[in-house]
Amino acid sequence: MSVDLSNVRNIGISAHIDSGKTTLTERILFYTDRIHAIHDVRGKDGVGAKMDSMELERERGITIQSAATYCNWKGVDINIIDTPGHVDFTVEVERALRVLDGAVLILCSVGGVQSQSITVNRQMDRYNVPRISFINKCDRTGANPERVTEQLQDKLGLNAHMLQLPIGLESELEGVVDLVTMRALYFDGENGEIIREEEIPAEYQDAAEEKREELLDAVSMFSDDLMEAMLEETEISTEMVMDAVRAGTLALEFSPVFIGSAYKNKAVQPLLDAVQSYLPCPTDVENIGLDLEKDEEEFAVTNDSNDPLIMLAFKLEDGRYGQLTYVRTYQGTLNKGDTVFNTRTGKKVKVGRLVRMHSDEMEEIDSCGAGDIVALFGVDCASGDTFTDGKITCSMSSMHIPEPVISLAVIPSDNKAQVNMSKALNRFTKEDPTFKTFVDHETGETIISGMGELHLEVYIERMKREYGAEVEVGAPQVAYRETISQRADFNYTHKKQTGGSGQFGRVAGYMEPLEEGEYEFEDKIVGGAIPREFISSCDKGFKKSLQKGTLCGSPVTGVRCVINDGAFHAVDSSDVAFQLAAVGAFKEGYMKAKPTIMEPIMKVAVEGPSEFQGAVMGSINQRRGMIIGTTEEGNYTVVEAEVPLSEMFGYSTTLRSLTQGKAEFTMEFASFKPVPKSVSEELVKKYQDEKKEK
């Protein structure tokens, strides 16, 4: 455990798919002596990269789960979380960014800023994460780091400037010019492990001086010393420039850009130096907690290992030895054997084992302090729970969790598969809050829901491989919603008085569309028309009604229910009676309120060569998509559109054949919008037919 937090860096590595994150992390582990051999991500040697610990990850060549590891570079402890770039795995990135202090954004020197780069950058903004960029794959044909840097400025709005220049590009990439020290760096040895420092080659001298001037202009505003030295034309030291770059980066007003090729072992070590020099240590970042004893008043955690313990659980894994809980310690010290309190559940938990994770391997440790990222064994909790030592009752801010948009029925092939599937689903849902599962009470089917087709595909595959649960999969179901489009009154009496104890309740009021939010209940009863004890019963009844709308059986959302009159019976009124009265009132008002069915609309971005732009737009139009606009970039065009999710199934196959496999798309949830009349009629008919069959 590091005591001096200034020598700790907790960083994430985020990027668009296939930008080379895992390869880069593999190289980092190699140069920091955590591993002793390098393996390709899509390994010809059959091994696969260290960070892609899941077999599925190695096979598909994509990272699915974030894995954590740590290493030490020149005396600085670096905790790295490698995170997936595909939009279907956004929750993993969100989690990592919540607990990290800094990030490395990786871009491809050919593809540049792509759709998911924009998403992860937005996520980094959400959590105020200082970041540096690494333009990777400079060995590829078409590599253009300057163009990519401009894209960082234009598309992501970052004040991004290169701190290096490439020496050669594409197949002729030899090294980099460091614009801070004004030295050329070359990477020799079988794996680029030997760094050779030389004078800048003559043919790069002018360009280097010009770029350095640009850099100094950009960072001088972050340092009075540097500004003064520039104005007075006195000597500008390396330390002055580095201090200015660091100040700008930590203030989120500057983003240094580095270049290289992880695959070709070029310029990874300078990136590690940059992590040390320019990304924050835990004490550089303010983290806010909520004091639960003072009405959630905000306070800044101290980062002091001597203060009361505060830890946030950000990732759960249910492995061979039980649940592994990844935590970030914000203040205080945790020792093996200590008892901690879950501030959400109020329960005490004894910490049996503390480990430091290295992808999927563990190293036992005795204690951890402020700034550390470690894992605990045998601690039952949910992702997002806060733990303390009992001396303080607080919660760290909750993480932003997007709602699932697609679901599938999964049908186990036999009883054994059923049992294994249940175990698998239990584990997956604890690990991933965007992956949900429930049993449809009407059909008895098990339904899984998630963020996209790939998200669900991966879990189905994991069920088969990790739990031996063979399942069949039903057609993807879109998460429709129902809502109302106008105000309607209701006045409903629920009465069952046929002798003996009866039921009576009358509820009157109105419902109207709610612009923001799912549901609101307002009590405007005067004169005790409905006794106070039954007001909440009305609310309960309305809430029950929201679970299933009458049009197509989808949840109802965006409704405000207001009660302003009613009646009760001294004997026959009860909680149940008023709940049923409210249900009846809701039904009565609902059909008068012109209900509509809504469907999830996805923001889709398709990137591909401009020659296919027309075909791409046509394919979107055919899917009831609305094209918002296009962005031209040289020979590439990005088409942005909003398309109903129901029309997007199988689009990757269509796109591949339309564009000879040269285009790709990403999508994320945008909003719910009313379905067209024809679709609505179809859904209503289908629902009615299903009801009749039962």
Next chain:
Amino acid sequence: MFRAVLLPVKAACVATANDYINRGITMGKEDLVASNPLRALGLEKEDGTDGRRVGLVMARAGLGKTAILVQIAMDSLLRDNNVLHVAIGEGVDKTRTWYDDILTLMNGEKKVENFQQMVDEVMKKRMIMTFKENSFSAATLEERMEDLSQQGIFSADCLVIDGFDFSDANSASALGELKGFMEKNNLKMIWFSAVSHRDDDRVSANGVPAPCHELDEVFDTVLLISPEENDLRLKTLKCTAACSVDAGKSLVLDPATMLIRKA
């Protein structure tokens, strides 16, 4: 700065709309068109129809050119025209935000009937096309527009080009090409924005500042936004026959009251 300029202009757009709202009159698309303060510019012919027009909005950096262009585009959209908004040096999202913000302000009192439905219908008629500064050319734009039209994807009636570089030596010939394209494809209008600089005091006979001072014969209408004391003025520097007001008219955008009024 962006919002400081946008808000007065956007708010001015709803100032007269509010008159309708305050009288308890719910508004549809037609009412939004009639109440649009741009009517005061008098850009229609006396019979209320549009003349074919090449228009230009000029101002120093940050004074609201994009806001005016978006309002002109919005007016055209509400009159059931297809509008292609070309943004040079800006992204799709930023441009889209302008439209969303203006429409949201217009619906501020929640009195527009079936507002969301109206928005969806209107936005289907708008496409945004963005270019980097060094990748835009009249030829490329024409090619893209013809692709879209021939494939039945989108046929623009009106074109808005925000960020065209008038200081480029080839701008005159590019403008000529675009004007020819407009006539060939029966476009109703093309509106441009141009940045003027305080250090360059060259002007044409009509008062059109540099860098457009030698190009003003290309434009049918030239509007200039300029700050004067506590106001922002929107002046009509030039307006040819397809106008119902004389050149020289100006409207004041009063930042204190957010109203447009004729000077």
